[in-house]
Amino acid sequence: MITAPNFSDLDFVEHGFGMRDSVTPDDIRTAKQIHSSIVLDAEALAGGVSGAVDTPRADALVSRRGGVRIGVKTADCVPVLLVDPVNRAVAAIHAGWRGSAANIVGAAIRQLTTKWGTRPENLRAAIGPSIGLCCYEVGPEVARQFETWLPELASLSGHAHLDLPAVNEWQLREAGVTDIWKSGECTFCMADRFFSFRRERERAGRMMSFIGLQK
Secondary structure, three states, X not given: OEOOHHHOOOOOEEEEEOOOXXXXXXXXXXXXXXXXXXXXXXXXXXXXXXXXXOOOEOOEEEEOOEOOEEEEEEOXXXXXXXXXXXXXXXXXXXXXXXXXHOOHHHHHHHHHHHHHOOXXXXXXXXXXXXXXXXXXXXXXXXXXXXXXXXXXXXXXXOOEEOOHHHHHHHHHHHHOOOEEEEOOOEOOOOOOOOOOHHHHHHHOOOEEEEEEEOO
């Protein structure tokens, strides 16, 4: 597992970004990911079985309950973990290109603020391994979704390389978060460490990234 150095002094937080061979706890609460900007309180998953047909749909989870781990599964998309060390609340975010274009990290921060009074400037954020600028080539119809953060893409007519981790970092900073760590590792480049849907297609596994508050 990969851990974020800016979380290292928070002894009440358990977290990790999964790798190809990582073993993660088996009680992590997950939603049915649909590449949206939907954020749910993890309590909506209480008593359910992750992955069941009726599992609630969302791409970010928030929690303030001790002993509850929340997670997202990725294989090129961007996993983002948030901690509010003041109010002791956490979020796990799955940011694919659709979720990133819809600013899902901003939606998660608004949920933390509304529910538990989080101040964005108190948040710590960690951005895990994902497909990088080096390998993520997209068509103009996708690239133009990001002109708010990358104005040069507005008039693009051909393909472009898209830096999704950077987009999510910019969105975090726009929301007022300043304590941000980025893994910087590319899931497509590093086949020995990570699954990549773009590289392996339907044969690709998924990596679990999770966070939770200790009881």
